[in-house]
Amino acid sequence: MRSMTWVAAVTALALAPGLAGCAQTPQQQLATQEANAAAATALAKDLAGLTPDRSSSCMPRYPTTQVKAYGPTIVYTVSRGLKFRSDTAGGCERIGRGDILVTRSNQGQLCQGDIATTVDTGSRMFSGSCSFGPFVRYSKAGK
Numbered sequence: 001m002r003s004m005t006w007v008a009a010v011t012a013l014a015l016a017p018g019l020a021g022c023a024q025t026p027q028q029q030l031a032t033q034e035a036n037a038a039a040a041t042a043l044a045k046d047l048a049g050l051t052p053d054r055s056s057s058c059m060p061r062y063p064t065t066q067v068k069a070y071g072p073t074i075v076y077t078v079s080r081g082l083k084f085r086s087d088t089a090g091g092c093e094r095i096g097r098g099d100i101l102v103t104r105s106n107q108g109q110l111c112q113g114d115i116a117t118t119v120d121t122g123s124r125m126f127s128g129s130c131s132f133g134p135f136v137r138y139s140k141a142g143k
Contacts, residue, residue: 039071046075050083050138058111059084059135069096072130074116081140086112092130094118099127110135 024032046068059076066077072090077083095101099118103110110132118128 036071039073043070043073043075046070047083047085047138049140050081051141052085053137053139055134055136057134058107058109059086059137061109067095067101069093069101074101074130074132083138085136085138086110087133088116088130089133090130091128092116092118094120094127 062076062078062082064076064078068075068077069092071093072088074086074088074092074095075083076086092101095118099120101116101118103114103116105111105114112132112134114132116130116132117126119125120127
């Protein structure tokens, strides 16, 4: 029994440096908090003047003029007065830096649970993937 405790202690000590490498430094934590705050501010600015409707499991296929990422949130712009927001679990944030968002759907519309991938424009390599959450329609009041 005593040797088992020793093995557990040695294993814990051996793993500790690797686990510590996964923890964010205070500077990294601050940078993450600042990036999240900036994304939330930019998202609020993008959706300003629009009223959210109920969420739905799918978004009709509109010709979109723009797709943007605000952290894990993706916004499809159909027109100035019509946008769709989907909160993902993350993984497609690189479209905010210019990567291309590639979507596939069997229903002819984007739906919750559909998986999108991102592609680096320079290397043409996959750079991430995410799964869509519910879609919330944002529109000008009365439309």
